Amino acid sequence: MKTTRFLSASAGVAAIAAAALVLSGCAAGDTAETSAQTDSGGKITVWVDPPRVPAAEAFQEAYPDIEIDVVQIDGTVGGKTVKQSFANFDSAGSGWPDAIFFPSNDDIAWATNSSSNYAADLTDLLPDVIEGYDPAVLSFCEIDGQIRCLRNDAAPDVFWYNKKFFDDNGYTLPTTWEEYADLAVTIAEEHPGKISGFLGDAYAINRYLQGANCPTNDRVSESEAHIDLSDPNCERATELLTEMYDGGALSTQGIFDGDAAEAGVNLVMSPGAVWWGNYLFRDTWQIPAGEMSAVAPLAWDGESSPSTGNEGGGLWGVSSHITGKQLENALTFATFVATDPRWQVDLSTGLPGYGPVQDAWLAKIEADAYFADIPTVQQAFKDAASAVQPYAYMLYDTGSVWTEKVSPTLISGGTMPDAIAAFGEELVNQAESVGYTVQ
Amino acid sequence: MAPYLLLFVVAAAIPIGYAFWISLQKAPTLVNPQTGFGGFESFVTVVTDYRFFGTFVNIFTVMIIWLPIMILGIVAMALLIHASPGRFGGAMRFVYYIPGALAGIANFVLWVYLLNPSQSPIAFLWQDLGLTTLKEVVTTENLPLILTAMLFFQGLGTWIVIVNGGLNGISDEIFEAAALDGANAWQLAWRIKLPLIRPWIGYAALMNLAYGFQLFLEPYLMRQISAGSIDSEWAPTQLGYAFAFTNRNFPAAAAMSIILLVITLAIGIIIVFRSGLFGEREEKAR
Numbered sequence: 174m175k176t177t178r179f180l181s182a183s184a185g186v187a188a189i190a191a192a193a194l195v196l197s198g199c200a201a202g203d204t205a206e207t208s209a210q211t212d213s214g215g216k217i218t219v220w221v222d223p224p225r226v227p228a229a230e231a232f233q234e235a236y237p238d239i240e241i242d243v244v245q246i247d248g249t250v251g252g253k254t255v256k257q258s259f260a261n262f263d264s265a266g267s268g269w270p271d272a273i274f275f276p277s278n279d280d281i282a283w284a285t286n287s288s289s290n291y292a293a294d295l296t297d298l299l300p301d302v303i304e305g306y307d308p309a310v311l312s313f314c315e316i317d318g319q320i321r322c323l324r325n326d327a328a329p330d331v332f333w334y335n336k337k338f339f340d341d342n343g344y345t346l347p348t349t350w351e352e353y354a355d356l357a358v359t360i361a362e363e364h365p366g367k368i369s370g371f372l373g374d375a376y377a378i379n380r381y382l383q384g385a386n387c388p389t390n391d392r393v394s395e396s397e398a399h400i401d402l403s404d405p406n407c408e409r410a411t412e413l414l415t416e417m418y419d420g421g422a423l424s425t426q427g428i429f430d431g432d433a434a435e436a437g438v439n440l441v442m443s444p445g446a447v448w449w450g451n452y453l454f455r456d457t458w459q460i461p462a463g464e465m466s467a468v469a470p471l472a473w474d475g476e477s478s479p480s481t482g483n484e485g486g487g488l489w490g491v492s493s494h495i496t497g498k499q500l501e502n503a504l505t506f507a508t509f510v511a512t513d514p515r516w517q518v519d520l521s522t523g524l525p526g527y528g529p530v531q532d533a534w535l536a537k538i539e540a541d542a543y544f545a546d547i548p549t550v551q552q553a554f555k556d557a558a559s560a561v562q563p564y565a566y567m568l569y570d571t572g573s574v575w576t577e578k579v580s581p582t583l584i585s586g587g588t589m590p591d592a593i594a595a596f597g598e599e600l601v602n603q604a605e606s607v608g609y610t611v612q
Numbered sequence: 613m614a615p616y617l618l619l620f621v622v623a624a625a626i627p628i629g630y631a632f633w634i635s636l637q638k639a640p641t642l643v644n645p646q647t648g649f650g651g652f653e654s655f656v657t658v659v660t661d662y663r664f665f666g667t668f669v670n671i672f673t674v675m676i677i678w679l680p681i682m683i684l685g686i687v688a689m690a691l692l693i694h695a696s697p698g699r700f701g702g703a704m705r706f707v708y709y710i711p712g713a714l715a716g717i718a719n720f721v722l723w724v725y726l727l728n729p730s731q732s733p734i735a736f737l738w739q740d741l742g743l744t745t746l747k748e749v750v751t752t753e754n755l756p757l758i759l760t761a762m763l764f765f766q767g768l769g770t771w772i773v774i775v776n777g778g779l780n781g782i783s784d785e786i787f788e789a790a791a792l793d794g795a796n797a798w799q800l801a802w803r804i805k806l807p808l809i810r811p812w813i814g815y816a817a818l819m820n821l822a823y824g825f826q827l828f829l830e831p832y833l834m835r836q837i838s839a840g841s842i843d844s845e846w847a848p849t850q851l852g853y854a855f856a857f858t859n860r861n862f863p864a865a866a867a868m869s870i871i872l873l874v875i876t877l878a879i880g881i882i883i884v885f886r887s888g889l890f891g892e893r894e895e896k897a898r
Contacts, residue, residue, distance in 0.1 A: 251840065257857040264862075288640060288860060373747055375840060425747060427839045432730045432746055569858060576840030584748050584841075602662045607859050 212497030216240040219506060220255070220270040222248025225325070225487070228274075228516045232509045239502050248276045250485070251375055251573045256283065263289050271495055271503040274325065274510075275488045278313060279566045284490055285321045286568065287395065293493035294319040295507075298500075302508055302527070309558045310526045313566065314488060317395075321490070323511040326448065326523030327531075328486030329470070329557035330380055333449055334442035336466040336545040338367075346442075350385070351474045353442070354413045358420030360441055368436060369417060370443045373580040374427025375572025376484035378596075380444050383482035383564045385410035385473070389600060392565035398609040402597030409473065415589040425580040434458045444470065446484035447554045448523040455543050456522075466545040467553045470560045479560040486526060524554055531555065569603040628873065635866035639859075654863035658855070658871065661864075667848045670756070675824050678760040679817065685768055686816055687809075690775035691801045705776060709769035719766055720830075724837050727758065750838035755846070759830055767823075771816050778812035779805055814887020818880055825876045828853070848872055 219241060221229050229243040247254040255276055262268040269291060275281060284292040295303065296319050303311065303320050307327075314322040332353075334346060344360065347353040357369035371377060382389050387407035391399035401407070417423045426433045428449075437458035445453075450467065454460045470481035489511055491503050510516055517525040518533045525534050535551045544550045578599050582592035604611050638650030639657075658664060689708060693701045711719065725731050728746050729738040743749050750758065782805065790804050828849040835842040845851045852868035855861045883889070 249836070251844075253844075253853070253857050260857050260860050283860075373839060373841070426745055427747075430745070430747065430839045431837075432728060435730070570844075573840055573844055577843050580747060581751055581841050584751060585753060606661060606663075 210494055210496035211499070212495065213499045215498040215502055216242070217271040217499060217502045217506060218242040218244060219503075220244050220246045220273040222246055222274055222276050224248065224522075225274045225510070227520045228510045231513070231516045231520060232506055235509060235513070235515060236505065239505065241502075241506070244270065246273075246276065250277050251279070251570045252276055255280065259283070259289060259291060263291070269492050269494050271492045271499060272506050273490050273492075275322070275490060277570065277572075278485060278488055279568075279570050279572070281313065281316070281322055281488055281490070282566045282568045285316045285319075290493055292321040292490040293500075294321060295323065295491065296320045298491075298504055299323070299508060302512055305512065305528050306526060307528055307558055309561060310486075310528075312561075312563075313483075313486075322488040323490075323507055324526030325487040325489055325511065326521060327526045327558050328446040328448055328484050328523060329561045330384060330444045330446055330481040330484060331467040331469065331550075331553045331557045332442070332471055333440075333445045333454075333465060333467050335440070335460075335464050337464040338441050346468060348471060349474050350409075350413055350471045350480075353444075353471055354416045354422075357417045357422035357442070361420050361422040364441075365421075367439050367441050368424050369422045369441055371424050371426055371428050371433070371436070371440075372414070372418070372583070373425050373576060374429050375570075375576050376446070376482075377427070377579070378571060378575040379482035379484050379564065381410050381414060381482070382407065383562050384444060384470075384480055385413075386480060386562040389597075390565050390567055390571055391563070392567065393612060396608065396610060397612060398567060398604045399612045400597070400600055400604060401612075402593060402600075407593070407597075411590055411593045414593070418583065418589045425583050427576065427580070428453060444481060446486070447557065448484075448486075450544060450550070451522045462543045463545050465543075467550045469553050470557055480562055481557060481560045483561045483564065486523065567604065568607045568609070571600065574599045574603055628870075631866040631869055635863050635870055637863045639861040639863045650863060654861070654867040655871070657861065657864045658851075658867045661851070661855075663843075663845045663851055667845060667851045671825065671827065671847055673756045674759050674763075674827070675821070677756055678763055678824065679820060681760065682764055682767065682771075682820055683813060683817055685764060686771040686775055687806070687813060689768065689772045690779060690809075691805060693772060693776055694779040694805065695797055695801065705773060708772050711765050712767060712769035719762075720833060723758075723762055727837075747838055747841050750834055750841060752842060752846075755831065755834065755842060758834065759827070762830060763820075763824070767820065771820075775809060775812045775816060778809040782808050810887055811889045814883055814889040817887070818883045818889065821879060821883065822876055825872060 217239065219229055221243060223245060225248075226243070226245055229241070232239075233241060233243070255273075259269070275284065281292065283289050295314075302323065306324065308315075310324050310327045311320060314320050314324060332346075338344075339346065342364070344356065347356050353369070360367050360369065370380075378389065385406050387410050388399055388401050388404050389407075393399050414423070424433075424436045426436055428437070428445075434457065437453065438460055447467075450465065454465045455462075470479040472479045489507050491500075491507050495503060512525075512527045512530060514530050514533055517527060517530045518537065521534075525531050535554060538544060538551060539547055575596055578596040579592045582595050583589070587595070601611050635654050636649065636651060638646065638648045638653060640647045693705050693708075695701075696704065714722075726734060727749050729735050729744050729749060730746075732738065738744075738749055786804060786808075787800065790800055795804065826849055827847050831842060831846040831850060835844055835846070845854050848868065849872070852865045852872075855868060856865035
């Protein structure tokens, strides 16, 4: 057992940088069982992506007595460097950070998987904090009945639109997805160049397919996944996207593309996460104040309640490998970054996931006076979480499969149904390659 | 010989043996934690992976386009520089060397700008092709051409200097004898210099081939700048990386590297023997 562990520990390194392994092999003679928890006596190490560095700094200021090592990690969504480190830590049986901001939400899948089991079950460790969350917001952290992470920010999609454009041209806001598609095509005809959505980023799958409750990410169990792109819910999303794309209302670019700002200022309406407001419209695309506004998510024709996706909304995890004072401090850290207004209200750009501090953050929108029709925006932000459709993070990166297949298929001349079919096929391939049985 | 042997054992023989041993283990995958001796199971996993042949098609597509252009470019430029004596030749040699001397990442950033239709000095070229966004330029179809251009301009200068070194090693007496026999500059290059630098050309082909097979960083970063349009498992090395860190299947990753080693070694041996890289021709050149 010991030998095999040691071998698999060094194997990955062998594949990539061969010489180093021999040395690491010699050093890694004894491997700890994953169940053995250690206590540093208080010092903690936390891993954060660049936008979350201020959170760790605010913690240092608030708790100067806790010795903390803040490590800045690669924050690329869908990046593999953090995965790589953890694969090595898990094999070596040591080296894990005590708390982490996962760069991709998909990371929660491997971090809670039995082979890694990094993320501690917080259900009994932080019951009061968990109590403060709307269960809908925390649903991504609930895996097989345990709460394995804390949400940094809530990121449900609301329906964004350019109020100035709508007022100037006398358009009526859509209330259903079907009306959105029809209006998008009309606007594209009457105002060439104006667009109503982006397809090329990793969150577009959430925006449209999750918003339609299409089973792309339906985790049946640890080893089984249900993927069915021929489901009527997926077909309605494909029809919607086809109508809009053929009508020239959608861009193949993604919201994060370096050159998307030009298209961004021409966006007249789109479903999009609450963080689009400050992060995209105000700071990245620099759309003038008083133009953009948000309303509640859209409903599908014939359905009474709205239906929407969720784009990110980062996750904090705590190590399951620590105990005693070290665990206590790591939990203090997690509680601070998830709930404390000194980070969540004063510094964070996204709507806090933790309920009790949401109102204080929403009040800041008023002082900021960037959006048009602020009371409606505030209400939309608060209500959207309950309309989010189920979506489970998997051991592979669904967003990457989307960016690799959808826009490239369209750019090389394929149709929208071709693109969605290519996406569905690759999704099944990825799932089977990782080891899921696909139903 | 002894220091070389030591390096070979530490940096090649032991890791290769170790990788082979790992590849014979059975992986504890994310959904099946059983381990043990697996025989050639991981090789089967690798070869039957739905991306396996695709990644080799990708890398061979680049090689077929890039290697001939690269070798022709190196030889032609080295001969031209060698035929331009004095300051001009020296100055040009330096100019060609500059892109290769730049740090890799600075070079890469340069390409990001060149490829972006909204910033590039050659934007007119992209506009004429009807390409208006970076995503439309950096596609899987265009990637072999983009990589060819990147690798060519990055590597050319260094190899001109090396092959030029080979040309400088040719004795002046040979050129004098050829001149006496009435050879012009063209005949000198074609009939005298080229045959004598064949081992250097072989060496250039071998090293570039090895580099090409290990392509990882270039497609990896191209994926990032195209915001995920390029497959994350585009090259065989990237597939190995995914086996290790997405699938957590270290034996499969080790098997992938063994497969790459066997292929590169086979092609390398062919080049070594065909070009006389380590043979008597080298003696003749002196």
